[in-house]
Amino acid sequence: MTSDPFFHPVSGFDLPRFAGVPTFMRLPHVAPDHPRFSDVDVGLVGVPWDSGTTNRPGPRHGPRQLRDASTMIRAQHPVSGMRPFEQVNCADLGDVGPNPADIQDSMTRITDFYTTLHAAGMRPLTAGGDHLTSLPVLRALAKDSALGMVHFDSHTDLFNSYFGGTMFTHGTPFRRAVEEGLLDPKRIVQIGIRGTMYDSEDRDFAAATGIRIIPIEEFFARGIPDVMIEAREIVGSAPTYVSYDIDFVDPTFAPGTGTPEVGGPNSFQALQVCRELYGLNIVGADMVEVSPPFDESGGTAFLGASIMFELLCAMLAR
């Protein structure tokens, strides 16, 4: 793999960070009909969609605000020294066009888009969107065999249904993904789970299928290095998806989300967990549930963009 200047982001030394049409990390905008599309190795994709949201809506505005905030991201990782944009060809592939008034139609559109990327050998880094986004993405990426998953979140998203039988919401994606064979439950680890509970239905499902839940109290008690050793062991070296719900982070650090739970990690810890993913076989990753209407200062989006950069480095740090 070599570096192609076309795929380099614009530097803040040349053009001030507030200038220019905002793309993810100031990368070139390479839509599927662009002549360089087939040269992309890692595609940053927006999924502006929140029809699965049962509580406060807003993640449909996530990709645009993440793009804006990501223009503050520079080219080099401060700890690992990685320069991801020189390692592989990265590009902003634009947004998948959802249908905000039709859940099934939207899921089909998303799966189709990611199927194209996957077929082209590209790995996606997604900016959601609510957490239901992960399901149609996984339908494309795990078409052939079930994936493992490292899942950062305050919720398990393993419920069966809402409101008397509604199967597709942002509280059910991974129940569906396990049922559909997209994820191998024994290779799923969910980290940071907390908050008041309806009941234990989701935990019972996890226990029955072998999903490992690490609640926040255990997370803090053991410390990040120890927890992440276990996480890496659970997913092993086989293909793995990383799903990062911004509500994993404490809502004071990330208020711009729909279903916050107090008592979570701070922003340093939010980055640290990503740095412990180096070496995994990551086939795709997402940053979901960033909800700009509840992010008055824009700080959530900036943290989300910073995490996306960490995820990108983790995807390349094999």
Added chain:
Amino acid sequence: MTSDPFFHPVSGFDLPRFAGVPTFMRLPHVAPDHPRFSDVDVGLVGVPWDSGTTNRPGPRHGPRQLRDASTMIRAQHPVSGMRPFEQVNCADLGDVGPNPADIQDSMTRITDFYTTLHAAGMRPLTAGGDHLTSLPVLRALAKDSALGMVHFDSHTDLFNSYFGGTMFTHGTPFRRAVEEGLLDPKRIVQIGIRGTMYDSEDRDFAAATGIRIIPIEEFFARGIPDVMIEAREIVGSAPTYVSYDIDFVDPTFAPGTGTPEVGGPNSFQALQVCRELYGLNIVGADMVEVSPPFDESGGTAFLGASIMFELLCAMLAR
């Protein structure tokens, strides 16, 4: 009609306006299972639902914020001197429980709720919800015969479909209502229409069916009294519905909405149009598209609540 103290709102002279569990206009909360339910004449109902929203979401939070703001409303109209809460029994009937992840299920729930009210001889004053809310409400109220409608809005909401065939969005309710025979197009007047246009499809439908559109330029040029004489003539004395989209008002006065259009009426004019409805045969009314996530100061909700009080008086001023 006599006054029953049970149905009187709490006065700000007795309990400060910021105190107490917030119900619409500090009226008693009388859910359908309450013993006094059958005594209600005008029911204030919340429909916290925005699944038809194609743009910026949020009206699902409207009823709660309208309740909060409405605790600032006192008992007497400053111009007509009407004291509506002494004229008929008014109550807060609570919210219709929607299914935020299933449009059809939600529409059924709404129509069922309003069918019950309608059967009980009650007239509803609704706090939406996005504008698709009006459709399931009309299905209950216009079950027997088509209604006329005075419609305040910046958009016609007469489009056929969105996103390649989606028929139920907040841009299509009145197209559907006309097609379903719920509204008599010749007795519909739409006031305040403005903003950049996709094309003329909605205007063509209006022209073909006889719906009268009064754009904002005509509204300002003729003045409210003249425009409202025409509006009253169009709907006549037959049963009429009043639908008031908060985006009728200029977005500076009502920023808390999803699809604003600049250049609209101010807040005095927003009240004035309601005072010109006195004498009509109003079978129900709604205030829709109040979107708290975009209403940082709460001013939109307060204006919405003030308009609801005006609509209530108009419903009783025969």
Added chain:
Amino acid sequence: MTSDPFFHPVSGFDLPRFAGVPTFMRLPHVAPDHPRFSDVDVGLVGVPWDSGTTNRPGPRHGPRQLRDASTMIRAQHPVSGMRPFEQVNCADLGDVGPNPADIQDSMTRITDFYTTLHAAGMRPLTAGGDHLTSLPVLRALAKDSALGMVHFDSHTDLFNSYFGGTMFTHGTPFRRAVEEGLLDPKRIVQIGIRGTMYDSEDRDFAAATGIRIIPIEEFFARGIPDVMIEAREIVGSAPTYVSYDIDFVDPTFAPGTGTPEVGGPNSFQALQVCRELYGLNIVGADMVEVSPPFDESGGTAFLGASIMFELLCAMLAR
């Protein structure tokens, strides 16, 4: 009267408007113990106090924010061409120190402060504070004989009591002032009154004592010049106080206040009414009910400061 450079405000051409310790209109800070105190003709005073507030608190923060915003005010009136700071000696006299947990103590402190000013022949321009502020000020200014009053507001503030007998709130100051002989009710005009009403108790008191109320509907229908001719006739050439409640203005233009009423004048009209006060015998004026916690953009304070400049010019335009 001649101009003394000591009393000139700092120009934005010399020191940028955002720089410097903020005093009212960038005037010198001349506390009562300052050697130039006795040379002041018009004293700008802050009364950071809101203990009379029955609804949303905050005007205690008004003077500081008005000072901050007033650093945007320049030296010359755009229409009359007046340069008030060259006409008489103006100064920021600082704040009266209130006791936020004791209403009577605070009223005594305020009356004492203004008695000192009045005795020194100074005319005060006050930045409140809630509307109860006007009462202790009037106790100092009208010690000898009852004053007339031009009162801009959406409320009459003529109620007898709240909460079962509480006589001193921001809804009662002018009832008290009339009872105490501080104001001559036949020389009071209240302009802009609107909003839903508890009942007609205040209007009955006005009718019984001869206070003239001009509701907002009449205000808009007749136009400002005509209304203000009547207002000037009512107060005549005898000593007159001007009390300006920021909630006179529509809450979209002035959201930072505790008891807003929609449907009021815009900001141009808010200035215009002051320009129609020229020639009156104004012994003092106040700008009250600016509540910074509800003024997120600071626009209310800037409007309030702009009105204070208009009031200052009106005080000098004999």
Added chain:
Amino acid sequence: MTSDPFFHPVSGFDLPRFAGVPTFMRLPHVAPDHPRFSDVDVGLVGVPWDSGTTNRPGPRHGPRQLRDASTMIRAQHPVSGMRPFEQVNCADLGDVGPNPADIQDSMTRITDFYTTLHAAGMRPLTAGGDHLTSLPVLRALAKDSALGMVHFDSHTDLFNSYFGGTMFTHGTPFRRAVEEGLLDPKRIVQIGIRGTMYDSEDRDFAAATGIRIIPIEEFFARGIPDVMIEAREIVGSAPTYVSYDIDFVDPTFAPGTGTPEVGGPNSFQALQVCRELYGLNIVGADMVEVSPPFDESGGTAFLGASIMFELLCAMLAR
């Protein structure tokens, strides 16, 4: 103790969290005149009052915003597994109606309300209000014998007077309570004290009477488990009150308060301290100083509501 379905909160699986008239934790609203009033075991009460506030006002709006935020609370504790609403009958008893312009009248009203609850054998969980609220509550609860108190705060609230002799402010309640024999100073522990100081008057009073102050530096140095062992030893098994000032928490996590002090606990620690109260003999608890006008994102109220749920569990965890 058995569970009565009447007293169960509405589940978010049935009615979305944003729907419905907001009561504390979606419990039934059982005012004192409600037929089930006498069946309540733990009453959640709002005291919308801030007349004791010497600095930035706003806690009068606390109860309403806490109700709104508390609709996000579910039925089960994530760590202890407790389901408090199934353990005892909990209800929202509504607000005590204060008199915002009369401190003594308000204190009488509050003490009367709590005397009724106490007499009925109910334990109160209060949503303030500023910290002066605790005094009239204690007058009802400690009528018979002095209580112990675990007090989380950044201030001691042990000052003698303000502004030259004012004895009742939110900086003096516990000085008064000790003087009135409502609290046993030797059974008081104050945790989290910090911030710049006027002088040492309050610390001297504490030292003289035996009140134990644990400043934030000691709190962080020793760690929560160790500190809380000492706290439990201080209050012992005798009746104890828990008073939780939201400004105990760092103002970044809880900006919505009037007198913040930087350098406090984070939101995880804010919950943790409550979990260390299990086993105490808690006769009542309060959450005070939540000030919505300074809580733009609503995060403070959500944290406050989350802490109220923790306090509720602690009250039941004997």
Added chain:
Amino acid sequence: MTSDPFFHPVSGFDLPRFAGVPTFMRLPHVAPDHPRFSDVDVGLVGVPWDSGTTNRPGPRHGPRQLRDASTMIRAQHPVSGMRPFEQVNCADLGDVGPNPADIQDSMTRITDFYTTLHAAGMRPLTAGGDHLTSLPVLRALAKDSALGMVHFDSHTDLFNSYFGGTMFTHGTPFRRAVEEGLLDPKRIVQIGIRGTMYDSEDRDFAAATGIRIIPIEEFFARGIPDVMIEAREIVGSAPTYVSYDIDFVDPTFAPGTGTPEVGGPNSFQALQVCRELYGLNIVGADMVEVSPPFDESGGTAFLGASIMFELLCAMLAR
């Protein structure tokens, strides 16, 4: 002139308005090195620059927020029925890269960029930037002969210098432009001027050179049609520039700006004045002083984008 689909904006019926990389009005992004650059007729350009700002900074963020808001603009004008994107080839040309720490360097960069456009026969519609932006743009457009100008603003921007001799600020551009022969003062009309004044230096310059100033009082008294007849006569049929400072509009409608003046036009009037420009020979136009840090709701940017659409139509309506 024919329409080329490449230059059509993306429709909200196909892709929701919140989706996609945001370009001005959802037009294609055609940077100078793009193969279709030479086919552009009207270029929308961002100038993210505010180094000339003497008061509150922020317009450097204007272009990005205007792009975001402009995704709400549709294809057809509601009154004239014009469909500008089908009339000529419009494109987003991206931003001119300024040097935020060097005024002269930035002016050179801007003039160079616009010289290229001008040489290519393109007409620019600029999104500033503070008002100093207009000067380097005019240096490119008026290289050959002086232009006329219709200038909407609350300030004349005709001052000679600030801070003891600084010649290039946002308060001096048109003084410089007249001195440099870029504008013909007899063909300049400034509309909406208002606000407190330092002195009359700017008015004296206008009077001496023949610039026509229409203050806001005259604007309101005569009405828009009459004022604009005069404006059109002043500039005549010769090449004319239109400069629109968002602070022309009342700050309640457009709070997001650095030097607001209360008492201005509302948003309907803000559009109306543009519709009175039809038929002029407009060689370029700008929308300046939109300052996102002071535009919390985003309403200023949306109004600014709406005005840009009006200006675009006016540029094409010959």
Added chain:
Amino acid sequence: MTSDPFFHPVSGFDLPRFAGVPTFMRLPHVAPDHPRFSDVDVGLVGVPWDSGTTNRPGPRHGPRQLRDASTMIRAQHPVSGMRPFEQVNCADLGDVGPNPADIQDSMTRITDFYTTLHAAGMRPLTAGGDHLTSLPVLRALAKDSALGMVHFDSHTDLFNSYFGGTMFTHGTPFRRAVEEGLLDPKRIVQIGIRGTMYDSEDRDFAAATGIRIIPIEEFFARGIPDVMIEAREIVGSAPTYVSYDIDFVDPTFAPGTGTPEVGGPNSFQALQVCRELYGLNIVGADMVEVSPPFDESGGTAFLGASIMFELLCAMLAR
């Protein structure tokens, strides 16, 4: 050194914190022409200037907001018990008047002001302003010999130039200061450095000259006491400057800044590092990059003011 009552701040027990013209920590305002100027020992100075800002502007508004927030600071340090205002004469010296449109002119003005202070034997505590502010201050303070520096920041500010050769920005002050011999690089320690990097140019310069950089990962791993022992050893007992960029603190705790980097210290740690400076020979200190337009809640300014009090104590704790 004795205490002079003239230099004591106003107590919140006498005048509520929200009252009065806001000066730094409620100290007397002693401008250079004030008769007591020569008696000042430590001068608090505002430098409202941000012309060196390459990203989001705003620090020009810092001094005013820091003054406002600092009225919450009381007289005694909670841990050391120091009462700085009784130790030496402290005063608010007002602001240096910058020229917002001319960087070199502004730097000259700043250096002149500080040269006067320095000549008078006064030590300055500065409220910036962006980080370029430190350079002209150092030119005054280090005129005679190079200083050491403890520098808290997330950036090194050691770059050579921006935008193709611009040498004076807020990213270059300490490169210039070393080159100009104002700072001894071997006595510089930079603490808290983090965030994505352009490249390693700044680190290479540090390595080449002997500047010690302690990145945030090392800071957290070693703990504050250990890090600060090293910091004190680096600067030793010779004259030292302390420069505190508010973006050292995590942006959730200090959102009001222009170039945030996530993953920093919390507010307790932000204070703690200052308490570890006791005993150093501090000749001046600054708090820079507080940007009110991005500090919606005012929390950043309050933290900044709290840190200024800590720095003041550190300056006196020899």
